[in-house]
Amino acid sequence: MATTNPNPPTSQCAVCKVPTSKHCKRCAEGVDVDGALAQTFYCSITCQTADFPTHKAVCRSANDRKQLYRGGELLQKVFYAFREVAFDLEICDIKKTGNDIHFYDPATGLKKGPLFPFPNNDSLTTDDKHAILTFSACGDGLAYMHELIEKVMEGIGSTTQPLTEIITNMKGTKRTVWHHGLNGVSHNNQTITHQFLQAQLKNGERYAIDMSGAQYGLYSAVAPMQKYLDQHIDLRRFSIRAFGEAKEDIKKLVDPSLAKPGFDQRMCVMHILAAQAMNSAVEMWESTGHSVVALLKDTRANFEIGTEALVEAVTMRVDGHIKYLQTREADMWEVVKVPKAPGKGTHNSDIPVLVADAAEATDVDPAATAKEQWAKGPGDMIHSLVSQFEGANITCYSADGQGGVVRFDVH
Ligand SMILES: [Zn+2]
Ligand SMILES: [Zn+2]
Secondary structure, three states, X not given: OOEOOOOOOOEEOOOOOOEEOOEOOOOOOOEOOOOOEOEOEOOOHHHHHHHHHHHHXXXXXXXXXXXXXXXXXXHHHHHHHHHHHOOOOOOOEEEEEOOEEEEEOOOOOOOOOOOOOOOOOXXXXXXXXXXXXXXXXXXXXXXXXXXXXXXXXHHHOOOOOOOEEEEEEEOOOOOOEEEEOOOXXXXXXXXXXXXXXXXXXXXXXXXXXXXXXXXXXXXXXXXEHHHHHHHHEEEEEEEEEEOOHHHHHHHHHOOHHHOOOOOOOHHHHHHHHHHHHHHHHHHHHHHOOOOHHHHHHOOXXXXXXXXXXXXXXXXXXXXHHHHHHHHOHHHHEEEEEEOOOOOOOOOOEEEEEEOHHHHOOOOOOOOHHHHHHHHOXXXXXXXXXXXXXXXXXXXXXXXXXXXXXXXEEEO
């Protein structure tokens, strides 16, 4: 009944089949299950009124899908920006063979980190860049984007089931990304598990929201779930868990009592701090009269302008925060012995953890409570960091108003 014909916008009246260019204004930018424009045309108010009992549900579904597709697009753009400024791989060389991308670790001894500049390179297309940014980062996407995902899904307001996380292996995808290590060991994204979200609209339709599919050559953040399953999922490895489990995984990684010998927590800690900066940027952006929820419902033009502004706000804030932390790099970490957990393993582990002073600003005194917390030592520090990751207890400040975070307070 609803006819897709965006250009020129003429079609048949959904009721009497007379050619017309007029369509329902409420779903003027509504989309079908694949995200394509799906307007419903009427020659007259009479035909529109007659069709309303049927069209009501069609209209709402078209708008719900529009918001879901836009929500996925917005999340993916913010995630790419976040990954680029908080990039965690030290890449010395990149080669392309057909659709595949190969990247190489640098010579021994260069590694400092925990974060590295993204290896911008003229031979990389935007898709190539996104493939590298999302390589092995699917869990990060779900964990660090958690708050923004919640905000977007609340905005759609039509899910009848809670979001779920899918863990699976991919198959039959167009692209493979290879990581070649110094020791001659290579691995690629076809052999590691992939994670993405499943959402369900009020009309029962299910969708995959995959912010990190670019590494497999899947660049659209949203796709009908069944189609995704049929085309790209290896059902021999497939499990579903609650939304939030990927974030729990990260918390475990920075919990000293669960530390694995030799595991360097610094990258996770930096990402946690970067995610706080991202959430802070979104909050600040919204406090100036913008709204993520409203963006998803706005005109396409306004959605694009707003999304670009949000991405820029996040980029500046996260980049500024990381640069600030890196100026304190020398004082930021200390190596602590983590005693073995009872009954687990046989040896202690030396791991670098964030030290108290690293969180203090250079130009202001942190809150007294913060000093107390830091003073409790690295273990408590990490626990406190994890609790702050819930979003309630930490505030990042930009003294210059330019997005460079110079201080964060613990309340
Ligand atoms: Zn008609
Ligand atoms: Zn409509």
